[in-house]
Amino acid sequence: MRFGPAFASAALGLALGLASLPGVAATLATALGLPAGAPLGLERLVGLGRAHMVLALSGFALAGGLGLGLGLLAARAGARLRGTVDALATAAQAAPPVVVIGLALPILGFGAAPTLLALALYGLMPVTRATADALATVPPEVRGAAEAMGLTPAQVFWRVDLPLALPPILAALRVVMVTAVSTAAIGALAGAPTLGTPIVVGLQNQNGLSLLQGTAAVAALAFLADALVQAAGALLRR
Amino acid sequence: MVACLASLAFAALFSAKWPAAGLGGSARRGDASNGEMTRRLLPLCAAGLVAAALAGLPLLTFAPNRLVPGDPVAAGWPGLGPAALALAAGWLTSGARPGRALPLAALIAALAGLGVLGLMVGEGAARLLAGRPAAARASLGAGAWLAGFAFLLLSAEAARAIPGRAGRPLALAGGLALAGFAGWSGLFDAVSLAVEYRARAGAVQAAVAQHLGLSAGALGLALLVSAPLALLLLRGGWPARGVEAVLNGVQVVPALALFAALVSVLSGVLAWLPSLRALGLAAIGPTPAVLGTAAYVALPLVQSLAAGLASPDPAVLESARALGLTRLQVLLRVRLRLGAPLLLGGLRVATVQSIGLSTLGGLVGAGGLGAVVFDGMAQFAPDLILLGAIPVIALSLAADRGLALLGPREARAARVSA
Numbered sequence: 001m002r003f004g005p006a007f008a009s010a011a012l013g014l015a016l017g018l019a020s021l022p023g024v025a026a027t028l029a030t031a032l033g034l035p036a037g038a039p040l041g042l043e044r045l046v047g048l049g050r051a052h053m054v055l056a057l058s059g060f061a062l063a064g065g066l067g068l069g070l071g072l073l074a075a076r077a078g079a080r081l082r083g084t085v086d087a088l089a090t091a092a093q094a095a096p097p098v099v100v101i102g103l104a105l106p107i108l109g110f111g112a113a114p115t116l117l118a119l120a121l122y123g124l125m126p127v128t129r130a131t132a133d134a135l136a137t138v139p140p141e142v143r144g145a146a147e148a149m150g151l152t153p154a155q156v157f158w159r160v161d162l163p164l165a166l167p168p169i170l171a172a173l174r175v176v177m178v179t180a181v182s183t184a185a186i187g188a189l190a191g192a193p194t195l196g197t198p199i200v201v202g203l204q205n206q207n208g209l210s211l212l213q214g215t216a217a218v219a220a221l222a223f224l225a226d227a228l229v230q231a232a233g234a235l236l237r238r
Numbered sequence: 239m240v241a242c243l244a245s246l247a248f249a250a251l252f253s254a255k256w257p258a259a260g261l262g263g264s265a266r267r268g269d270a271s272n273g274e275m276t277r278r279l280l281p282l283c284a285a286g287l288v289a290a291a292l293a294g295l296p297l298l299t300f301a302p303n304r305l306v307p308g309d310p311v312a313a314g315w316p317g318l319g320p321a322a323l324a325l326a327a328g329w330l331t332s333g334a335r336p337g338r339a340l341p342l343a344a345l346i347a348a349l350a351g352l353g354v355l356g357l358m359v360g361e362g363a364a365r366l367l368a369g370r371p372a373a374a375r376a377s378l379g380a381g382a383w384l385a386g387f388a389f390l391l392l393s394a395e396a397a398r399a400i401p402g403r404a405g406r407p408l409a410l411a412g413g414l415a416l417a418g419f420a421g422w423s424g425l426f427d428a429v430s431l432a433v434e435y436r437a438r439a440g441a442v443q444a445a446v447a448q449h450l451g452l453s454a455g456a457l458g459l460a461l462l463v464s465a466p467l468a469l470l471l472l473r474g475g476w477p478a479r480g481v482e483a484v485l486n487g488v489q490v491v492p493a494l495a496l497f498a499a500l501v502s503v504l505s506g507v508l509a510w511l512p513s514l515r516a517l518g519l520a521a522i523g524p525t526p527a528v529l530g531t532a533a534y535v536a537l538p539l540v541q542s543l544a545a546g547l548a549s550p551d552p553a554v555l556e557s558a559r560a561l562g563l564t565r566l567q568v569l570l571r572v573r574l575r576l577g578a579p580l581l582l583g584g585l586r587v588a589t590v591q592s593i594g595l596s597t598l599g600g601l602v603g604a605g606g607l608g609a610v611v612f613d614g615m616a617q618f619a620p621d622l623i624l625l626g627a628i629p630v631i632a633l634s635l636a637a638d639r640g641l642a643l644l645g646p647r648e649a650r651a652a653r654v655s656a
Contacts, residue, residue, distance in 0.1 A: 008483075009490070012487070029502075031506075032502055032503065032505070032506030032509075090638060091635065093590060093594075093634075094590065094594075094631050094634035094635045094638065095594075095627070095630070095631050095634070096594030096595065096597050096630065096634075098594075098597045098598055098608065098611065099594075099597060099611060099626075099627045099630050099631065102611040102612075102614065102615050102623045102626070102627055103623060103624070103627050105615055105618070105620075105623065106618070106620035106623065107380075178489065178490050178492075181492055182492035182493055182494070185492045185494040185495060186492075186493075186494055186598075188494075189601075189612070189615060190615070196492075196494050199494055199495065199498045200494075200601070202498070203498065203501070203601060203602065208502060208505070211498050211501065211502055212502055214495070214498065215495045215498045215499045215502065216495075218492050218494065218495040219490075219491045219492065219495045219496075219499075222490050222491060222492050222495070223490055223491075226490045
């Protein structure tokens, strides 16, 4: 039951992945009456998928890792810094990833860099805020009891603070993973080769088949990545 | 990115969360001393940032036309003026203890520094363009953006160090006065962003109106759908689980894919039922943008509405029924009113999200500010990108702050009526 949501996401992801294959997508496109165009070959699809995943995972690692570290620092520094983190988190959400990519384009140029920046900016603050807030909600009495039992500060952190604060942190990491896959797709606009590329090309050239393939493949990746994070979370919470 | 940084500064300056964070703070000694250290370090870091930005980064860039990258123009010796004001403000803020006049002096120094920076930028741009062809452009350099951002941060820190609640209104009034003076005197008229805006004022204003229409339409549609869905959720059982699963599943689908899927599906549906076109539906245009955005923002709305409706104490509901209220009256007068603060929180999230997501509408032919951003990306024209991006960020922040202002009053009213 604990792995149920992860299985559901994985199954949906696999089904969508099947739908993105050239033959299946062609049948679907004819059924929908879309303006058919040249299909996306299997090798190209797999190559784009790999590039997409590399971009999304590095963004996830960047935002998640930095966010966890900053969150720990913010929690240590006390309530005042948490106010700053809250304000920054709200402000960072005000600029959607597309806009950040657009703004970064003149500075960083075409390619993967603007997408990574958008991911870091958009994903960083939710993780930081969730980590800081979650650590702050650990009751001081519990921590005091652990200290009284003779645990060292490091032990208190690993055995008391972290397990108690884990669920909100995992939820934030899941959001960042989904955001990472989604933002990597938008990165196609800045010239990064991702599964968003066939979507953008399909929209521009009225190629319904390429549009459909890209759509199904991006959604498939998102659900598979989501399944991965959910399964990892279920394992950690055991 | 620079605009984004500036917006961060604005949010920090005007965020309503500061007093709450201070009051709710933990009383542990370790926390207090660490907080004290940040309080002292942050203004000094910001002041150092101003000095470094003005010394090491270009204040302006000059280009013969709007498309080629410009040559950097450094601030030079005049940059010492704002840098000195920044250091003074930082030193006064970090050394200030509550109850002294120092933070007020720090705020004045920070705002004066911002004003001097503005003068340098405006005058510098005008001087660069004097006697050049009309196509020449003087744009804000990285140093100007960064120093401006750091000055806003400094003003915020100084305002927060002022005892009582006078700080934020004072800083806000000072900032507005500066902005008003700049607008009235035409100080920035020569800066490329203002030039680009003058060339496209009508198009940008139309895009803002379109964008607001897209976001409002999506929000309205999502609200209409979320009312019955929230009631389903409130009732529980398998329909509730199904609704939750679908709404959560939509969140996983990347926005670009959902918008593209809607284009495909809509064109399929319209091919089957051409009569729908008479209703104004089309596969390309506002229809997929509004539908897609509404699908995303339905989750926060449904969840907050369901949580709000479920929030009243069972005893309150019991007494309402004992008073003879019908089920509908209980729903509207008790559950909805007591749950209003929670719903407002969800509405705030949904509004910010819908303003952001509508940007992608530019890709599916819905227009709006996204179209301006994408035009700028296609032409590689930074000023055009900024013209689309700044209003998006400003609209999101304004919506967030505006709805947050409604919050506490709503909560108070609910408590009184309870």
